[in-house]
Amino acid sequence: MPSETPIFSARDVVRVFGSGKKLVRAVDGVSFDIADGEIVSIVGGSGCGKSVLAKIMLGLYKPTSGQFLYEGHEITDQRDHWNEVQAVFQDPFSCFNQFFTIRAQLKAAFHILKDRPSKSEIDDRVDAGLLAVNVAPKDIEGKYPFELSGGQMQRMLLARIFALRPKVLIADEPTSMVDACVRANILDYLMKLKVELSMTIVFVTHDIGLAYYVSDRLFIMHEGKIVDAGAPDDVILKPTSPVTVRLLDDIPEIHKEWIKR
Amino acid sequence: MSNPTFEVEHLSLHYLTRFGEKIHAVTDVSFEMKQGEILGIAGESGCGKSTLVNGLMGLFIPPLHPTSGDVKVAGESLMDRTPQDIREHVLSRKVSMIPQGAFNALNPTRKVKDIAADVIVAHEKGDRKKAYERLGERFTLFFGAEAKRILNAYPVQLTAGERQRSVIGISTLLNPEMVIADEPTSALDVSTQKIVIKMIFDLLDAGIFKSMIFITHELPLLRHVADNIAIMYAGEFVEKGTAEQIVFSPRHPYTKALMGAMLSAEPGQKSRKPVAIEGAPPSLAEAIVGCRFAARCPVARPECRQNKQELRMFADRLVRCDYAE
Numbered sequence: 001m002p003s004e005t006p007i008f009s010a011r012d013v014v015r016v017f018g019s020g021k022k023l024v025r026a027v028d029g030v031s032f033d034i035a036d037g038e039i040v041s042i043v044g045g046s047g048c049g050k051s052v053l054a055k056i057m058l059g060l061y062k063p064t065s066g067q068f069l070y071e072g073h074e075i076t077d078q079r080d081h082w083n084e085v086q087a088v089f090q091d092p093f094s095c096f097n098q099f100f101t102i103r104a105q106l107k108a109a110f111h112i113l114k115d116r117p118s119k120s121e122i123d124d125r126v127d128a129g130l131l132a133v134n135v136a137p138k139d140i141e142g143k144y145p146f147e148l149s150g151g152q153m154q155r156m157l158l159a160r161i162f163a164l165r166p167k168v169l170i171a172d173e174p175t176s177m178v179d180a181c182v183r184a185n186i187l188d189y190l191m192k193l194k195v196e197l198s199m200t201i202v203f204v205t206h207d208i209g210l211a212y213y214v215s216d217r218l219f220i221m222h223e224g225k226i227v228d229a230g231a232p233d234d235v236i237l238k239p240t241s242p243v244t245v246r247l248l249d250d251i252p253e254i255h256k257e258w259i260k261r
Numbered sequence: 262m263s264n265p266t267f268e269v270e271h272l273s274l275h276y277l278t279r280f281g282e283k284i285h286a287v288t289d290v291s292f293e294m295k296q297g298e299i300l301g302i303a304g305e306s307g308c309g310k311s312t313l314v315n316g317l318m319g320l321f322i323p324p325l326h327p328t329s330g331d332v333k334v335a336g337e338s339l340m341d342r343t344p345q346d347i348r349e350h351v352l353s354r355k356v357s358m359i360p361q362g363a364f365n366a367l368n369p370t371r372k373v374k375d376i377a378a379d380v381i382v383a384h385e386k387g388d389r390k391k392a393y394e395r396l397g398e399r400f401t402l403f404f405g406a407e408a409k410r411i412l413n414a415y416p417v418q419l420t421a422g423e424r425q426r427s428v429i430g431i432s433t434l435l436n437p438e439m440v441i442a443d444e445p446t447s448a449l450d451v452s453t454q455k456i457v458i459k460m461i462f463d464l465l466d467a468g469i470f471k472s473m474i475f476i477t478h479e480l481p482l483l484r485h486v487a488d489n490i491a492i493m494y495a496g497e498f499v500e501k502g503t504a505e506q507i508v509f510s511p512r513h514p515y516t517k518a519l520m521g522a523m524l525s526a527e528p529g530q531k532s533r534k535p536v537a538i539e540g541a542p543p544s545l546a547e548a549i550v551g552c553r554f555a556a557r558c559p560v561a562r563p564e565c566r567q568n569k570q571e572l573r574m575f576a577d578r579l580v581r582c583d584y585a586e
Contacts, residue, residue: 045450046421150306176447179306179478184522184537206450209524213535250451251481254508254523258485259455261462 005072006033007168007200008057012066015052026052028224029066034202039194041203041211041232044221045247053221054172054204058087082112086166090173092153096145102156103140106130109160129163133189151182158189165197172204187214208247212236220244264336265293266471267439272330274309274316277323285328285545286312288496294439297465299473301487301504303480303519307542309496310476314443317474318356319347334438353384357437357470359429361444366428367416374412377431384435400430402467403460422453426460433469441474446482458486480523484508492516495542495553502578512575512585514558552582560584 015027026049034040042050055061056068059075059082068074075081089095096105106126110116117125127137133155145153154174161169171190175183191214193199205211211218211232218235220228220243227241239245252258274287287309294300304310312325319339321327332339334355339347352358360366368376374396381392400408403426416424425445433440442461446454464470475486483490483504490507492500492515500513511517521536540557543549552558555565562584572581 045452180480180519180522180524180535181305181478181538183524184535187524187535188537207524208451213524247451250455252451252454252479252485254481254484259459259462261466 005036006069007036007038007071008032008034008202009069009072010066011068013053013056013063013068014065015049015056015061016064025224027056027063030224030226032219032226032229034200037194037198037200038217039201039203039215040217040219041205041215042219042221043205043208043211043247045206048221049224050204050206050221051172054087054170054202057168057170057202058082058085079112080114083114084167085170086161086164086168087170087172088157088161088174090176092150092157092177093145095157096153098145100144101140102143102145102148103137106156106160106163109164113164125163125165126159129159129161132162132192133159135159151178151185154178154182154186155189158186158193161193162189162197166199168200168202169193170202170204173206174203175210176205176207183210190214208236208251220247266296266335267294268331268333269293269317270331270333272313272316272332273328274312274325275328276312276325282546286325286496287316289330290498291330292491292498292501294472294474296471298489299465299475299487301483301490302474302476302493303478303483303490304493305478305519305538305542308493310493311443312496313493314358314441314474314476317441318358319351320344349384353380353432353435353437355437356439356441357432357435359432359440359442359445361447364416364421364424367424369416372413372415373419373427373431377412377427377434380431380434396434399434400427403430403463420453421449422456425449425453425457429457429460429464433464436469438471439473440470441476443476444478445475447477447479454482458482461486480508480519492519495549496545497553497581498572498579499554499581500579501572506578512578512580513554513582514560514585515554518557518559554582 011031013027013030014025017024017026030053042053044050052061056063059078070081096102103126107122110122130137135155175186190201194201203211203214215232218230218232219226220235220241222243228235228239228244235244236248239248269290269292272287272290276284276286278284290313302310315325316327317332319332319342322344327340339351374393377396378389378392381387381395382389396412397408400412404411411419411423411427419427446457449457465473475483477483487504489501490504491498492507492513494515500507500516507516511520518538522538524535538557543553543556551566551568552570555561570581570583572579575585
């Protein structure tokens with residue numbers, strides 16, 4: 001049952017870094033609600049503050065001012081928060097320890113849970129997670145992260161999510177390191193997460209094509225502010241902000257003029 | 262008709278592993294390029310794109326070895342030369358490479374102008390002061406009034422786009438015949454990507470380099486950047502034609518599948534689901550009989566697994582499939 005309380009609720013959230021002359025307002029007065037079971041994408045160029053916002057959602061940063069609530073309460077204990085909110089990142093190779101087998105690390109992920117399942121159930125759930133991303137458990141048996149390709153490793157990150165089944169997933173550029181083929185694959189799995197586990201997913205990406213395809217709602221971010229928000233078709237067809245117009249204009253689409261040589 | 266600036270004849274490359282195993286990463290690649298041409302090469306991760314780049318520079322550092330074939334720049338062969346010889350006489354002057362990670366390509370402890378001046382001094386044994394003057398001129402071409410600030414900055418003080426443009430500037434300092442760009446924009450956001458591509462076009466128009474190979478897996482980007490596109494699969498070219506032909510009317514089943522996996526933010530595309538290609542490319546350690554794509558091909562016939570497919574002219578372009586439509 002989707003609950004009434006929004007998963008995330010932000011009111012005038014500001015996060016600044018540095019001070020004096022070097023002060024940077026990475027997130028500058030952002031307000032939004034994200035409902036249970038919704039897929040929201042935060043899109044923007046490099047340095048627009050989207051990753052900082054993702055880290056606020058993960059409880060890794062606290063807002064400098066403003067209010068940021070998860071299910072109606074402030075994020076105080078990170079470990080508690082990570083029971084329900086988990087992330088996938090851009091570079092899977094920097095997410096896994098090279099010295100331990102992948103299976104051991106997938107199992108170790110369960111340490112974050114308060115109600116830890118039994119040993120055999122953990123094994124079962126890791127197997128199920130691997131199968132969910134089309135990897136036979138025996139294929140990674142005894143293998144270390146460096147023995148897999150980039151696409152396979154990105155799937156291991158997702159297998160971890162399928163095994164842990166968090167309530168909320170924050171995906172920070174999950175596909176920017178992989179080729180188009182693997183990207184289509186990963187999107188399939190993410191859609192499966194939504195359908196099978198009714199997970200709330202927040203995508204953080206600079207790829208507006210990806211965002212358009214997966215999300216229920218799009219936020220366009222620029223210089224720390226949300227400049228455009230709404231259903232994907234509305235944002236793409238009737239952009240209200242010059243930033244969105246430029247972002248759309250800069251994508252190389254096959255049917256559209258881009259740069260003339 | 263000008264002579265081809267760059268010729269590749271039946272180039273095959275292999276890696277020799279610690280266990281004495283040969284991995285045939287690139288098999289029988291042939292093409293030639295004319296002045297002013299941009300050739301795009303696309304394919305999945307691990308299809309041999311980056312191995313091919315090393316081969317095209319003649320830079321064979323173990324475990325990579327040439328199997329057979331020839332690469333010629335302006336008529337001069339790059340094969341059977343030591344890495345030392347290649348570095349002194351070919352790299353930067355004749356063939357230059359633009360790497361993917363601009364951050365890793367620049368020494369963080371030195372200013373951009375020093376990194377760049379080293380290239381000029383090392384290759385032309387010239388005066389360092391003159392080198393700085395030349396740098397100023399060249400960087401003003403594409404950075405305008407910003408040139409001075411960028412030259413005097415350390416890499417960390419620049420944005421990702423400025424760094425990548427500096428790397429391109431440095432790679433093309435000695436006016437190479439040929440520039441090979443290996444995913445030059447995949448780490449950048451779309452707006453920065455556009456600025457970088459614009460700069461590449463400007464350099465080509467100004468005659469600073471003569472032709473370019475652009476490697477990426479973003480086919481929509483290639484349609485705007487490249488004149489011709491070659492699609493690579495498991496170390497082979499499977500289709501080569503003009504950018505329009507490949508993007509709008511792909512003929513090889515693999516090219517079609519790649520196009521099907523593309524995402525796009527064009528209105529009305531939301532219902533069109535990108536389709537991933539199931540399965541994985543074949544192991545290149547073993548000899549492969551038959552078509553390399555057969556195991557994943559949606560329209561494969563039993564005979565595809567037995568008959569070797571040749572790259573041949575099919576109507577308007579080269580296709581490696583007997584049953585292409």
